[in-house]
Amino acid sequence: MLFNSLEYLIFLPIVFIIYWLLKNSYKKQNILLLISSYVFYGWWDYRFLSLIIFSSFLDYYVGQKIEEATGEKNKKRWLLVSLCSNLGLLGVFKYYNFFADSFASSMSTFGWEVNDLTLNIILPVGISFYTFQTLSYSIDIYRNQIKASRDIVGFFTFVSLFPQLVAGPIERASNLIPQIENKRNLNVTLIKTGVFQIFIGLFRKVAIADNLGIYVDSVYGNYDIHNSSTLLIATVFYAFQIYFDFSGYSDIAIGSAKLFGFNFNRNFNFPYFSKTLTEFWRRWHMSLSFWLRDYLYISLGGNRKGIVITYRNLLLTMLIGGLWHGSSWNFVIWGGIHGLFLSLEKYTFSALKIKTFNAFGYIYTFIVVLISWIFFRAPDLQSASTIITEIFSFNYGSLFIGNINSFINALLLLSIGFLIDLKIFRSDIPLEDYGVRYSTVRLSVIVSVIILMLCLFYSTAENFIYFQF
Amino acid sequence: MNSEILKKLLKIVALTLLISYGLDKLLFFSLNKISDKVMTGQAIGKLNHFLSLKDNTAFLVFGNSRANRHIDVNIFSDNGYNMGVDGVGIAYNSTLINTLEEDKKQLVLVHIDTKNFFDADYDGSDIRGLKTKYQRDDKITQALDNSDRLSLFQKFYYCMNYNGNAIGIIKNYFKPSYDYTTYNGYDPLSVSSSQKTMRDLVLSKANINKDCTDKCEVNPLALDYLKSIKSFTETSPNKTFLFVTSPMYNDDCNSDNVKFSALMKDLGLTYWDYTNLYKNKKDNSYWKDPTHMSKKGAEAFSLYLLKKYKASKN
Numbered sequence: 001m002l003f004n005s006l007e008y009l010i011f012l013p014i015v016f017i018i019y020w021l022l023k024n025s026y027k028k029q030n031i032l033l034l035i036s037s038y039v040f041y042g043w044w045d046y047r048f049l050s051l052i053i054f055s056s057f058l059d060y061y062v063g064q065k066i067e068e069a070t071g072e073k074n075k076k077r078w079l080l081v082s083l084c085s086n087l088g089l090l091g092v093f094k095y096y097n098f099f100a101d102s103f104a105s106s107m108s109t110f111g112w113e114v115n116d117l118t119l120n121i122i123l124p125v126g127i128s129f130y131t132f133q134t135l136s137y138s139i140d141i142y143r144n145q146i147k148a149s150r151d152i153v154g155f156f157t158f159v160s161l162f163p164q165l166v167a168g169p170i171e172r173a174s175n176l177i178p179q180i181e182n183k184r185n186l187n188v189t190l191i192k193t194g195v196f197q198i199f200i201g202l203f204r205k206v207a208i209a210d211n212l213g214i215y216v217d218s219v220y221g222n223y224d225i226h227n228s229s230t231l232l233i234a235t236v237f238y239a240f241q242i243y244f245d246f247s248g249y250s251d252i253a254i255g256s257a258k259l260f261g262f263n264f265n266r267n268f269n270f271p272y273f274s275k276t277l278t279e280f281w282r283r284w285h286m287s288l289s290f291w292l293r294d295y296l297y298i299s300l301g302g303n304r305k306g307i308v309i310t311y312r313n314l315l316l317t318m319l320i321g322g323l324w325h326g327s328s329w330n331f332v333i334w335g336g337i338h339g340l341f342l343s344l345e346k347y348t349f350s351a352l353k354i355k356t357f358n359a360f361g362y363i364y365t366f367i368v369v370l371i372s373w374i375f376f377r378a379p380d381l382q383s384a385s386t387i388i389t390e391i392f393s394f395n396y397g398s399l400f401i402g403n404i405n406s407f408i409n410a411l412l413l414l415s416i417g418f419l420i421d422l423k424i425f426r427s428d429i430p431l432e433d434y435g436v437r438y439s440t441v442r443l444s445v446i447v448s449v450i451i452l453m454l455c456l457f458y459s460t461a462e463n464f465i466y467f468q469f
Numbered sequence: 470m471n472s473e474i475l476k477k478l479l480k481i482v483a484l485t486l487l488i489s490y491g492l493d494k495l496l497f498f499s500l501n502k503i504s505d506k507v508m509t510g511q512a513i514g515k516l517n518h519f520l521s522l523k524d525n526t527a528f529l530v531f532g533n534s535r536a537n538r539h540i541d542v543n544i545f546s547d548n549g550y551n552m553g554v555d556g557v558g559i560a561y562n563s564t565l566i567n568t569l570e571e572d573k574k575q576l577v578l579v580h581i582d583t584k585n586f587f588d589a590d591y592d593g594s595d596i597r598g599l600k601t602k603y604q605r606d607d608k609i610t611q612a613l614d615n616s617d618r619l620s621l622f623q624k625f626y627y628c629m630n631y632n633g634n635a636i637g638i639i640k641n642y643f644k645p646s647y648d649y650t651t652y653n654g655y656d657p658l659s660v661s662s663s664q665k666t667m668r669d670l671v672l673s674k675a676n677i678n679k680d681c682t683d684k685c686e687v688n689p690l691a692l693d694y695l696k697s698i699k700s701f702t703e704t705s706p707n708k709t710f711l712f713v714t715s716p717m718y719n720d721d722c723n724s725d726n727v728k729f730s731a732l733m734k735d736l737g738l739t740y741w742d743y744t745n746l747y748k749n750k751k752d753n754s755y756w757k758d759p760t761h762m763s764k765k766g767a768e769a770f771s772l773y774l775l776k777k778y779k780a781s782k783n
Contacts, residue, residue: 192481225671405633408637412636448485451493452496455493
């Protein structure tokens with residue numbers, strides 16, 4: 001079920017009403033949330049519910065075993081069960097074909113022909129997200145940072161809670177399980193901030209991102225016939241398309257969760273207002289970047305084992321982060337570019353003894369991010385390199401506009417989105433808390449205006465970009 | 470959730486519905502006022518222009534961008550209009566044809582894109598291109614209601630009629646794209662010298678044979694719309710209908726064309742298939758891209774078509 005669908009518009013109020021009718025028993029509310037979450041997910045493909053149930057059951061059981069185990073060795077053994085099972089599932093469903101294909105290609109370069117090893121595997125929506133969520137749960141128990149859950153319904157709800165099930169934010173057990181295992185309350189602040197964030201998210205996704213996507217798709221679909229200026233504009237549009245698409249999704253997720261009394265962690269914090277790439281990663285897909293930092297970078301030794309190991313860890317973390325997004329060399333290179341520039345930044349800061357760049361840092365950061373997005377968006381490595389070559393050939397003739405209405409709509413909505421971001425960014429109040437500033441009447445007016453903007457500018461996209469990950 | 474919070478929540482919902490409904494109507498009627506005066510641009514201008522002159526025109530062309538770019542109406546008549554619009558299909562065209570005055574004597578050319586008739590995914594959503602006239606033109610409203618292609622919300626939020634078009638309408642209101650009094654709807658494509666190299670490259674890679682199969686079936690929805698035109702031809706004895714497919718650069722898939730010709734014969738409609746008219750000519754100057762002819766190609770084709778039409782009358 002998509003957040004921007006009629007089904008969700010019906011589903012959300014129904015679950016909301018029944019949920020608060022059950023306010024006297026948070027356990028009954030959890031049962032409702034669990035059933036609703038499975039309906040939400042099953043709407044897409046009920047067959048893959050078995051994977052979520054398996055993953056939930058595995059970590060519920062392993063979590064208790066880790067806690068009960070005596071001695072480091074036994075704890076580690078149970079942790080390995082969780083790691084191998086979760087990563088194994090991810091490996092089969094997400095990476096098997098990639099590695100099989102890469103193996104066959106590398107063999108053929110040595111003159112050995114290998115039969116086609118790839119399989120017809122469907123990638124279950126959200127598998128990368130809930131796998132990371134359950135992994136962090138087991139690792140946190142192993143690190144003695146949280147207690148294992150003894151409430152099976154609560155734990156299953158933690159894994160599958162519908163607002164964050166298919167594309168995050170990747171919630172930590174330490175934040176979400178205590179909320180699930182306790183009574184939730186709804187207050188005016190949660191309603192206002194939740195409603196505001198849901199509608200801002202819808203506007204970001206349905207109006208801005210989807211309109212930008214029309215232009216981006218038309219150019220990237222025929223990248224070989226476009227000149228530098230068109231490819232550059234399309235890449236800039238894509239940078240904002242993916243931002244508004246994913247942050248819009250996160251806003252709807254966080255806003256929806258608030259209506260059920262949950263506080264999710266922030267996932268985006270105006271990433272394009274960053275002076276360094278390091279800062280960008282503190283603002284972009286924060287639940288993933290902090291996950292990678294806490295469970296991968298730090299596990300590899302972080303910056304505690306000397307400068308060379310630090311750079312290696314940064315690079316490795318970002319390469320794996322890239323691979324997390326998808327089984328393609330494009331994503332690996334995307335992660336590699338970020339890892340490389342993060343390492344270079346670290347070196348520059350320590351050599352120049354500075355903590356950040358001046359205002360030019362905004363431009364530098366945006367350019368690095370922009371170049372890396374080409375690998376993210378291009379269908380394959382060959383096309384990515386063609387696009388980059390064309391952009392840097394400085395063949396800046398006339399710009400391909402395509403349908404002028406679509407182009408102007410995209411530009412106008414991008415400007416509105418940028419101004420809204422700038423206003424909230426400069427106010428120093430997080431978007432997550434912004435709705436509380438408004439009276440009921442003002443909030444209703446703002447929501448009404450957004451509804452009208454959606455009526456005038458909605459564009460139907462198949463999916464959210466991050467669903468493919 | 471206590472009663473105070475419930476009250477607050479209901480207040481937000483009620484106010485939002487009320488305010489958004491009021492603002493929607495305000496905006497909708499303002500946009501109506503503006504759009505009625507717009508006669509240029511693809512957003513609504515061309516449709517307004519067509520609706521204003523459709524029953525006083527001797528020759529009309531319906532179809533998609535290929536009709537728009539390939540049929541020079543001036544070659545046929547001093548009083549003609551090309552209603553070809555980018556991206557539309559048979560649902561859009563059938564609806565517009567059904568708005569014509571039945572008794573009026575006219576030559577109506579319907580451009581057929583054979584591929585669209587065999588597209589299993591065709592769902593008639595191109596009819597949404599007429600949504601700016603929803604609840605403003607009876608025949609179009611009825612066709613849109615029957616099509617089931619409009620959002621449920623459209624009955625509550627009228628502004629959705631202007632989805633994706635508002636900016637274009639406002640732009641054309643303040644700054645018309647062209648002088649509509651001298652515009653006949655035909656938009657030829659010219660190829661600049663800088664575009665020639667790219668055009669030749671694209672043509673050299675052209676292969677419109679990708680999804681060719683003998684098993685193709687006519688899309689039932691497209692067929693329904695075609696039958697609706699057929700019914701209209703029966704109630705309009707003064708009109709002459711001509712169904713034409715204009716040339717493509719390199720269409721190796723002939724099975725759909727053959728099937729479609731047979732279908733048209735069964736329906737008793739005059740259909741001329743010129744998909745491969747210039748296939749062996751291999752003159753790139755006739756083309757803008759593999760599916761669109763250049764101005765030169767379009768004018769040559771229009772003259773050829775006129776000759777054929779005159780010959781068929783004799």
